[in-house]
Amino acid sequence: MLETKDKNLSKLAKKSVDPAAQEILKHAEAEGISTVWDRFKAMQPQCGFGLSGLCCRICHMGPCRISPFADGPQRGICGADADLMVTRNLTRQIAVGTSAHGDHARSVAHALILAAEGKGGYQIADEVKLHKLASEWGIKTDGRKKEEIAKEIGHLALEEFGKQEGTLRFINRVPKKRREIWEKYGLIPRAIDLEVSQTLNRTTIGVDNDYKNLIFAGIRTALANGWGGSMIATELQDIIFGRPRPIRSQVNLGVLKEDEVNVLVHGHEPVLSAMLVKASRDPEILAKAKASGAGGINLAGICCTANEIMMRYGIPIAGNYLHQELALITGAVEAMIVDVQCVIPSLTDLANCFHTEIITTSPKGKSIGSVYIEFHEENALQIAKEILMRAIKNYPNRQRNKVDIPKEKMDLVGGFSTEEVFTFLGGKYRATYRPLNDAIINGRLRGVAAIVGCNNPHFPQDYGHLEMAKALLKNDVLVVETGCSAIACAKYGMLKPEAAYEYAGRGLREICEAVGIPPILHLGACVDISRILTACVEVIKEGGLGVDFSDLPVAGAAPEWMSEKAITIAHYVIGTGIYTVLGGPLSILGSKNVTNFLCNEIEELLGGKFAFEPDPVKGAELMINHINKKRAALKLRPMMYQ
Ligand code: NFS
DSSP states (O other), X not given: OOOOOOTTSOTTTTTBSOHHHHHHHHHHXXXXXXXXXXXXXXXXXXXXXXXXXXXXXXXXXXXXXXXXXXXSOOOOTTOOOHHHHHHHHHHHHHHHHHHHHHHHHXXXXXXXXXXXXXXXXXXXXXXXXHHHHHHHTTOOOTTXXXXXXXXXXXXXXXXXXXXXXXXXXXXXXXXHHHHHHHHHTTOOOOOHHHHHHHHHHHTSTTSOOOHHHHHHHHHHHHHHIIIIIXXXXXXXXXXXXXXXXOEEEEESGGGSOTTSEEEEEESSOHHHHHHHHHHHTOHHHHHHHHHTTOSOEEEEXXXXXXXXXXXXXXXXXXXXXXXXXXXXXXXXXXXXXXXSSSOOTTHHHXXXXXXXXXXXXXXXBOOTTSEEOOOOGGGHHHHHHHHHHHHHHHGGGOOGGGOOOOOOOEEEEEOOOTTTTTGGGGOTTOOOSXXXXXXXXXXXXXXXXXXXXXXXXXXOBTHXXXXXXXXXXXXXXXXXXXXXXXXXXXXXXXXXXXXXXXXXXXXXXHHHHXXXXXXXXXXXXXXXXXXHHHHHHHHHHHOSSOSSGGXXXXXXXXXXXOSHHHHHHHHHHHHTTOOEEXXXXXXXXXXXXXXXXXXXXXXXXXXXXXXXXXXXXXXXXXXHHHHHHHHHHTTOOOOSOO
């Protein structure tokens, strides 16, 4: 069991430290409604073979399992030992994660082509970024219309998935030293789909039987996500929907409204959610909502798609991953519109307890019991309106006696990007990373930490994100966040500029005060972890903090991770040379060799490695120690105030 050791948490707080979640959980218990926490409890004890990675179902001579307590080396029927068994499972998970973000990016590339053709309601919102990417990719811009340029970028982006020769275009962004390391170990990713498919082949029975060779293939596949799929998604989304700029919004279940049509959008791809934003502001739709007796339409988001539309349009966020069921139990949701990823199968059953409709939209992601309205980018806006009309029609069916909307909601400031995040520190007219680098060099800031990833019922919801962030901020570490982690900290007011007074050490507080930023900067959805990579590139380019990612006083963490996407992200981060703390261990503990390789030896080769630490404060200490080690290696000044 990975549960927190903090004995002071109440029984309810061991499920979630969020008071809004606690209120709904009490309500659910009283009504006999089961949630993910009930199913988690029923699943105990969880399978030790699975947890340690020592269960293999790859071929049908098996299934096989190896006991971690057996005398002498044990093998599966094919002869695979524990090292190979855990590695095959791990690299398959990495391939899945890369495929998820790759598919997301592919739909964005399609949307860019449609925007160029004037179809679907998409536009080219950021011409500066369009031109910048065009020149980076060697696309002619002189005398060409933005639509022509966008179309060419869209097609070149699509080639990144299936081309049979060459390497990914964004590798040109990688500093020289890192590229040399990747070349040495054969880690430069080629096409995204090629890496995924080849990794799957390598893990089939009797292909790659060398666990280290297989781990490197996994890391290359992960790099095809970080420097490929995710980066394409972020860049192209910025071009279509606009680069995020600092923006105010609100978060938590209290954003739902008693007297409006509550529409939740859940999943990942802004090609859908951004269109729902547009449709929800259409006067005709608003008039229809009013005619149904509601005060208006209240659109809010769950999970990463919420981050996408909060970052660009200020749409409120109803919650993170473990809030998806809770939002339905408020009884106040007319429709939950979903696309793909992190949308759990229990939702349709749960919705049946209420008037709520779950509307699935992707042929890739159907759900028995849902209403299916297929989304096509070509008719995006029209379909978005149709979906909203369905929600409006459902409003009179809301059963008032079942409604329980917690009052908790919190203000936040989000919307930071590589272009604006740190240049902010230089003020509006000095767009440079110099002030950030100088603050680190002078010891006002110790370094930068990224906290990302999911919720997981193995841990009290949000507890890991919050406690880790607090410990880092206190020690003058600037925190950047994405995904469910950013939503978690936002719920407790940590994404407000005032939070610097409460949580930040003196050096960090002075910077936040001077610039007016929160001590935690929200960089977007999980695909936008690519922004953290590109921000690190800018820091290296600016100079004074080394020549490679592994020189920087930075660290990453995913204290409550659960998804295969998180596994992939973790591997591209260590593959990029950055130390990473994971709350729960990867399912590799069944092999001492693999665990030792990924948590120790690999640092010699790639500069990054993992640590597994369930206690978030201890996890923060590990990150701070690492940052201090890097500061010492760079011979930076002692910290100003400590
Ligand atoms: Ni990323 Fe985690 Fe899902 Fe987003 Fe949340 S669960 S791996 S953070 S919503 S993708």
